[in-house]
Amino acid sequence: MEETKDIKVRKIQVYTLSSLRRTGIYSTDPQIRLCGKWLKKAGFEAGDHIKIITTNKCLVIVPDEKKRVCQNEVNPKVRR
Template identity: 40%
Template structure:
């Protein structure tokens, strides 16, 4: 069965800080897995004029953290991930 390309949804209201009305969108269903968004997948949401674009984000590895930010930051990343 072919995956549906479009889905109609609703922006709901959720109580936010000091009970202030806050817009909320919930996405759930097996169709997310079929579209490449499995449980635990990190995502990036880009806000454009009248549009949200959601793409999977690759996790930064320990080596990437070391190369980008130096040894001290890499050690913090490793500790956070329970590698030390």
């Protein structure tokens, strides 16, 4: 069996996001906010594109490599 030393567990809360629709009716939806140094340690940087794979009560977040390749081809390390 493979070792799982790299697996970390983060516990966060699902919040409610309320918004007013054009019809004047309020809508509420679940919201998950991810932020913190642990994201960088997991290999994610600000500006990265991700894919979220959903199944019943499970989310898997992975880098969107296609998007990253396209961006690098269009705009390779522009310095300002």
